[in-house]
Amino acid sequence: GENVEQHPSTLSVQEGDSAVIKCTYSDSASNYFPWYKQELGKRPQLIIDIRSNVGEKKDQRIAVTLNKTAKHFSLHITETQPEDSAVYFCAACGPNDYKLSFGAGTTVTVRA
Amino acid sequence: GAGVSQSPRYKVAKRGQDVALRCDPISGHVSLFWYQQALGQGPEFLTYFQNEAQLDKSGLPSDRFFAERPEGSVSTLKIQRTQQEDSAVYLCASSLVRDRAEAFFGQGTRLTVV
Numbered sequence: 256g257e258n259v260e261q262h263p264s265t266l267s268v269q270e271g272d273s274a275v276i277k278c279t280y281s282d283s284a285s286n287y288f289p290w291y292k293q294e295l296g297k298r299p300q301l302i303i304d305i306r307s308n309v310g311e312k313k314d315q316r317i318a319v320t321l322n323k324t325a326k327h328f329s330l331h332i333t334e335t336q337p338e339d340s341a342v343y344f345c346a347a348c349g350p351n352d353y354k355l356s357f358g359a360g361t362t363v364t365v366r367a
Numbered sequence: 368g369a370g371v372s373q374s375p376r377y378k379v380a381k382r383g384q385d386v387a388l389r390c391d392p393i394s395g396h397v398s399l400f401w402y403q404q405a406l407g408q409g410p411e412f413l414t415y416f417q418n419e420a421q422l423d424k425s426g427l428p429s430d431r432f433f434a435e436r437p438e439g440s441v442s443t444l445k446i447q448r449t450q451q452e453d454s455a456v457y458l459c460a461s462s463l464v465r466d467r468a469e470a471f472f473g474q475g476t477r478l479t480v481v
Binding site for chain 1: 370371398400402407408409410411412415423426458462469470471472473474475
């Protein structure tokens with residue numbers, strides 16, 4: 256089955272700086288890569304996703320890049336704010352197109 | 368409702384007790400998923416429904432776990448004879464269309480088996 260690895264496990268950044276989280280996946284047939292943000296005790300919220308027919312997608316301060324050859328994708332958050340502090344999960348979806356395989360998560364702390 | 372609703376939010380069960388966890392998906396959503404999230408880990412897939420049909424139950428950890436969605440909307444995840452390793456957050460998610468992973472999650476039920 257699909258195996259998703261996520262790094263780093265924790266990330267502390269100064270407010271205003273950028274944060275980058277990287278994920279690798281094992282199944283070359285995977286074609287859907289969402290990112291979820293989960294605040295303590297709350298539901299995972301989809302913040303951005305990318306499909307394998309594009310290499311980059313941007314939505315205001317967040318962007319995701321995908322390198323299908325290397326089987327890795329990354330989340331970039333620019334101009335970080337304290338409200339960006341949360342656990343971020345990457346995921347990949349295999350050829351059956353419904354089962355998400357998640358990374359272990361990155362705890363992001365934005366220091367004011 | 369506006370989002371996926373799960374109940375109860377918290378459940379403490381004595382070892383050996385049966386529990387039932389409820390999920391109300393977003394109205395009209397065809398697909399429904401259950402995931403298990405252990406402390407400090409990402410969610411892990413348990414099972415998938417398309418309307419009332421359970422198309423994939425490959426992630427259910429044992430035959431003590433059973434899920435149903437009899438009328439294609441509300442779903443129940445039942446765990447029989449709970450054990451300590453069942454302690455986790457159980458997340459439900461729904462998706463508007465079939466076979467698509469763009470899912471919206473509920474807040475989960477935190478199950479603690481003592």
